[in-house]
Amino acid sequence: MTHAPPSPALRGGLLALLAAALFGLSTPLVQRFGLGMGPFTTAALLYAGAALVAGLLRRPATREAQLQRADLPRLLAMAGMGAVIGPVALAWGLQRTSGSSASLMLTLEAVFTAILAWRWYGETLDRRVAAAVALLLAGGVALVFEQGLIGQVQLLGLLAVTAATVAWGVDNTLSRGVAERDPGQVVLVKAVLGSVATAVIATLWGEPRPGGLAAAALLAVGATGYGLSLRFYLLAQRAFGAARTGSVFAFAPFIGALGAFALGDRSASWLMALGGFLMVCGVVLHLAERHEHGHEHGELEHEHAHTHDDGHHTHRHDVMPDGPHSHWHHHSPMGHAHPHVPDAHHTHKH
Numbered sequence: 176m177t178h179a180p181p182s183p184a185l186r187g188g189l190l191a192l193l194a195a196a197l198f199g200l201s202t203p204l205v206q207r208f209g210l211g212m213g214p215f216t217t218a219a220l221l222y223a224g225a226a227l228v229a230g231l232l233r234r235p236a237t238r239e240a241q242l243q244r245a246d247l248p249r250l251l252a253m254a255g256m257g258a259v260i261g262p263v264a265l266a267w268g269l270q271r272t273s274g275s276s277a278s279l280m281l282t283l284e285a286v287f288t289a290i291l292a293w294r295w296y297g298e299t300l301d302r303r304v305a306a307a308v309a310l311l312l313a314g315g316v317a318l319v320f321e322q323g324l325i326g327q328v329q330l331l332g333l334l335a336v337t338a339a340t341v342a343w344g345v346d347n348t349l350s351r352g353v354a355e356r357d358p359g360q361v362v363l364v365k366a367v368l369g370s371v372a373t374a375v376i377a378t379l380w381g382e383p384r385p386g387g388l389a390a391a392a393l394l395a396v397g398a399t400g401y402g403l404s405l406r407f408y409l410l411a412q413r414a415f416g417a418a419r420t421g422s423v424f425a426f427a428p429f430i431g432a433l434g435a436f437a438l439g440d441r442s443a444s445w446l447m448a449l450g451g452f453l454m455v456c457g458v459v460l461h462l463a464e465r466h467e468h469g470h471e472h473g474e475l476e477h478e479h480a481h482t483h484d485d486g487h488h489t490h491r492h493d494v495m496p497d498g499p500h501s502h503w504h505h506h507s508p509m510g511h512a513h514p515h516v517p518d519a520h521h522t523h524k525h
Contacts, residue, residue, distance in 0.1 A: 187413075187419065188411075188419070190408075190411035190414065190420075191407070191408065191419070191420045191423035191424050192423055192426060193407045194404045194405070194408040194420075194424060194427075195427035196426075196427070196430050197400050197403055197404035198400050198401070198404040198431075199278065199281075199428060199429070199433075200399075200400065200431065201396050201397075201400025201401065202265070202269070202277060202278045202400075202427075202434070203278065204396045204400070204434070205217065205221070205265070205269060205393070205396060205400075206435075208393050209266055209270070210270070212382075212389060213380065213382025213383065214264075214270075215263055215373045215374075215382055216374075216383075216384075218258070218262035218266055218369065218373040219369075219370045219373040219374040219377055220370075220385065220390055220393035220394055220397060221262055221370075221393055221394075221396060221400075222258050222367075222373070222397055223370040223374075223394060223397060224393065224394035224395060224396065224399075224401065224402060225365075225402030226366035226367045226370055226402070227398055227402070228398040228402035229359050229366055229402050232406070233359045240355055240357060241356065241360065242356050242360045242361065242364065246353055249352050250353070250365060253349045253353075253365050254364075254365045255372075256342045256343070256345045257342065257350075257365065258365055258368060258369020258372070259369055260342040261342035262339070262369075262373075262401075264338040264342065265277070265339040267332075268333065268334070268336040268338075269332070269336075271332030271335065272332030272336065277332065277333070277431075278427075278428045278429075278430075278432045278434070278435060280315075280333050280337060280340065281340055281427060281428045282311065282312065282314070282315025282340075282425050283337060283341075284344050284424065284425065285308065285312070286312060286344070287341055287343075287344025287345070287347075288343075288344045288347040288422075291344060291348035292347075292351065295351075303460055304419060307422055307457040308422045308457070309457075310453050310456050310457030311426070311453070311454050312425070314449075314450040314453035315425065315428060315450065315454070316450075317446050317449050317450035347408070347412075347420070350408070350409060351412050354413040358409040361409060362402055366402065411423070426457075429450065429451050429454050432451075
């Protein structure tokens with residue numbers, strides 16, 4: 176008896192949801208432990224924690240495609256946008272608005288990611304995906320409106336958080352270009368570049384040194400909410416595409432708002448419940464996506480982690496490897512029909 180392979184949309188959606196949960200919970204924790212700390216110092220500690228966990232989770236080079244010298248400009252841009260501008264703007268904004276409103280404003284990250292993925296990579300947004308994005312954004316609007324009604328929104332703080340979402344939207348889209356590389360390497364390089372840059376700026380700026388307990392807490396938050404979250408985000412992009420990953424990741428603000436509530440922020444209302452319901456509906460639409468039609472694959476050569484049971488990797492080995500492995504390989508032209516999403520092998524037009 177044969178079993179159908181798991182839906183790529185389901186696998187990618189669950190990875191994106193896990194990344195969202197880790198990042199969403201980090202936002203109220205950053206506000207709590209970063210209180211009174213400089214934004215550059217906060218960012219340096221967060222990405223130092225991400226670098227530590229990336230170093231501990233390194234995989235054998237034969238299992239994943241390794242970073243290349245040509246990837247350096249992209250990694251520098253990712254570090255600048257995602258590990259310097261994004262976390263610094265968020266840390267600054269968190270000190271000037273409530274944890275719930277800041278968490279909810281992060282919904283905008285999905286908008287910028289989806290638009291940029293559509294423009295840069297030509298990712299298709301069918302009606303189901305468009306509806307899911309619309310539900311997630313409607314939920315975010317309801318949540319932000321709810322914060323405005325109860326007087327928790329402070330303009331400067333939210334503008335800073337919005338700047339963080341723009342930076343992370345660009346970072347998310349740039350990271351699609353290295354999603355087939357070893358995610359541990361990508362996280363490690365980005366985190367080291369970001370933590371070193373922000374630590375140097377914090378020193379030159381004369382920011383006060385953090386206390387031992389706060390520093391340890393932010394390192395732990397960075398390890399999970401930035402290191403592990405980014406690792407799962409890259410794996411989701413590999414399976415799911417940039418636009419869909421960014422859209423499911425929009426659930427992170429609601430998780431962050433729940434975390435803020437658990438930490439004592441009692442600003443919830445019926446609008447927050449409505450926003451959460453709309454966002455859950457959007458995530459369910461993504462997880463249930465099944466995009467299938469006949470399509471053609473052109474000739475292609477590239478390197479990435481793969482197995483030989485997915486219908487695309489039919490090349491032979493003298494000794495067939497067991498499980499995922501990585502090497503440069505060739506795809507001959509072929510045509511077939513199966514469920515798929517905008518991954519490295521499915522960039523065809525519709």
